[in-house]
Amino acid sequence: MSGALDADEGPQSEYVKLISKEGNEYICLKSVAMASGTIRRMLTGPGQWKENTGPIPTIQFESISSPILEKVIQYFHYKKQYDNTKGPVEKFDIEIDHIIPLLVAANFLDT
């Protein structure tokens, strides 16, 4: 992640805020978060959802816990980094405990 944390251009903002079940907030680049089909649809669809109002799009995931959400965001970056490149790709490590919840979250997020 780079850039100032207080970028605040409203719905046109470069960033999104993702909040976990426990209430932890994570900010990442919009372009990175678009790896999730669900998030993408929400942000780019014609609808004016509650998430879109306000200085920065904010999504509260009531079903995803913090460690899983972190991992997901990590994945977003990983995907962004290696998408459309050729050659060898670094492994994406996942702890055993996280595997199933991560899969469930991924299914939910359409990633």
Place this chain on the structure above:
Amino acid sequence: MDFNNTGITKDQAEKIWRDLRLNIKEIQNSNASELRFEELYRNSYTLVLHKHGDLLYKGVKNVVAENLQRISSDVSDTVNEKLLKVIVEKWKDHTLHMTMIQDILMYMDKTYCRLEKKEPVYSMGLLLFKEHVIMKSNVANRLKRLLLDSIQEERKGRYVDRLLLKKCTSMLVDVNVRNTDVYKEVFEDDLLTTTAQFYQHESQEFMAQNPVSDYLRKIEKRINEEEERADSYLDKSSYSKIINVVQRELVTKYAQQLVGNKTSGCGYLFTHDRVDDLRRMFRLFSRVPETLQHIRSCMSALVKETGNAIVKDPENLRQPKEFVQKVLDCRRKYDNFVKRAFNQDRQFTRDLKESLEHFINLDSRAARYLSLYLDEMMRKGLKGKSPEEREKLLNDVISIFRYLQDKDVFEDFYKKHLSTRLLTDNSGDREDEKMMISKLKAECGHQFTSRLEGMFNDIKISTDMMNDFRKDLPRRPSASANADINVTVLTTGFWPSSSSEQCNLPVEARQAAEKYERFYAARNSGRRLTWQTHTGTAEIVCHFKKGKKLLAVHTFQMVIIMLFNDADKYTYAEILKKTKIPERDLRRHLLSLAHPKVKVLRKSPNNKTLAPDHMFAWNYDYTSNLYRVKIPLLNVKSETKESKVPPSVIEERKNRVEVVIVRVMKTRKVLDHNSLMSEVMKQSLRFAVKPIFIKKRIEDLIEREFIERDKTNRGVYHYVA
């Protein structure tokens, strides 16, 4: 709520659905900003995950349908003036809402719908709109009416809201998702029929009251309008359909009529040089290519008609130049049309060529006329013109030459004329002649021009010879150079042949001739020279009472005149005996000297007839304003009938065909009659040949034992080695 492996109960599911339903209704009321996407998404996700897709799907369908029913009554209550605007607005909102609903139900689309083969949410919403809003309460008919009326208005020249119409037609297309059936049923089918009716009526009326050129202009305008309208607010699938209808009603139906219209149709346009109108007609008819043939037939008929008139004109006999000029003009005129109005279309070019060929070859004199025209050009017509103009005039001749069927007749005359030109006029660099020959070479091959080039060569060599001869002269001991002689040596075979009977040359002339003969023999042993006394000219100084005159005459005339050195008068019989000039030529040359307009000799009796005892006396009283007087010859009546092919050409043709027959037989050894005929016909001869002509040649060759008939089968020939 967490995602866990435990299922949810039916009650729980229904509760979730009820919440969701309320939210969907909020979306439909454009209140989405209070709703959390994540929540709705998660709810539907949960339902589908726990196998309650059915519930969700049916529920959504109902909610949407209910909403649409409300919309439907709004729409059908709207008055006509506002209907289009209202329905388009409702449609816009509906599609927006459906998109949002689709987004939150994405998971269901991807899994449940796919699995159960159900219509995905968005298209389901569109189809519902069709069912509940458009196809209900006569709305479809009202839409149809309004759309068609707008188009009519526009056709009448009034303004309509094109953007609105575009939205409407797009709605009709999109609403049926997979195909344009609704669009067709509600709108397009009737559009096509009303369009056809409209133009049927309009064209009939307009045609009846307006000339063709105006009609063409109008329909072009109309077609352009329709194309523009189709681009602007009709679905692209309608474009070609509607243009076809319009073209059919305006162009196809009336094509023949337009062309054949007696007062303002093609005939009129051609004769009045209406290039723009013809171009427009061509442009329009090109949309329906089968109609172009009408224009082509009209053009061909007109060209042939004009051509026939040119050919049958009795003036042609006296003015061959006029004939060629008129043909050139005709060709130029129609070439111009083909180029500027018909876009050099290949079929038009071909039809024109055929029509020209047709009438040019109606009269076998065309070849002769063309050669006369060329002769005049070479002698006088090209003088003073720029190089480009000269080349163009020669190209004109070549272009008509191409159409000729009897090219060899032209060749024959051309050679004769050329030889006369070369022999009588030694001035000039002959660039034009050479240009013509190279053009003919390009057309006919070098075989044709090799002899002509031989002619040129003879002239050049003769000139060089003469220079050498003159240089030699002073050195010769017996230099009684009374007669100054100028000789051109012609190689037999290059030049048109003509027999020459020898006459009695006067002493002076004979001595000069012999001098040259000796000179030539010394240079070229083994060659024989024969003097062509029927050609050639002479200049004699003659003494009259009033003074000397230099008479420019033909050789035979000179021979006659020289007689009068020895006596003042002779009878016809005496002149004949003394000069040995062939009688036919003698009449001409002698009478020309005695002619009332000339009167170098006086004839008694003073008439045009000739009898052995008629008297010719030298006219000492002869006067003239000029010192050098040219004595013309009487005209020769042409022996061959103008329209017949000259005998020399016929002989040449016989030879040609025989050569071909023998060549074919030599290769094939054995051939049946029909195959031989077709092989001969295939050869490119420079003249049209009838089968009977070939047959006669075959029989002639059999007689001369070049080929023989098969012993058993009369229809088969063998080559005789």
